[in-house]
Amino acid sequence: MDEGIAxxxxxxxxTRSVFLTYQAETYLRxxxxxxxxxxxxxxxxxxxxxxxxxxxxxxxxxxxxxSRYAHTASVGELLERLRAVG
Numbered sequence: 001m002d003e004g005i006a007x008x009x010x011x012x013x014x015t016r017s018v019f020l021t022y023q024a025e026t027y028l029r030x031x032x033x034x035x036x037x038x039x040x041x042x043x044x045x046x047x048x049x050x051x052x053x054x055x056x057x058x059x060x061x062x063x064x065x066x067s068r069y070a071h072t073a074s075v076g077e078l079l080e081r082l083r084a085v086g
Contacts, residue, residue, distance in 0.1 A: 001019065001022070001023050001026070002023075004019065005019050005020065005023070013046055013049075013050040013052070014047070014050060014052045014054075014055055016046060017043045017046045017047040017050070017052055017055040017058075018043075018055060018058065020039055020040070020042050020043035020046070021039075021040060021043045021055065021058045021059055021062070023039050024036045024037075024039040024040035024043060024059075024062060025062060025065075027039060028062065028065050028066070033066070033068075033069035033072050033074075033075050034072055034074050034075070036062075036066070036075075037066065037069075037072070037074040037075040037077070037078045038074060040059050040062055040066070040078055041074075041077075041078050041081070043055065043058075043059050044056060044059045044078070044081065044082070044085075047059065048085070056085060059082065060082055060085070063079065063082055066078065066079060067079065
């Protein structure tokens with residue numbers, strides 16, 4: 001998936017954000033909450049920058065699963081950002 005994301009042209013920011021969110025979801029399923037949080041944060045940053053509310057919602061939809069790892073610093077920071085985004 002990393003290679004596919006890297007091959008996307010810069011004009012496909014929304015698609016990149018969607019794929020990053022899918023990747024974060026996979027990391028969560030694999031028990032890698034820190035990597036999942038970092039990937040979801042990249043997606044959230046990109047979605048916010050390009051004004052893609054659907055992509056922000058996709059990241060927000062990861063919140064219930066991420067909450068299980070709220071004690072992890074990177075996950076806690078992402079959860080705070082998601083609450084701030086509203």
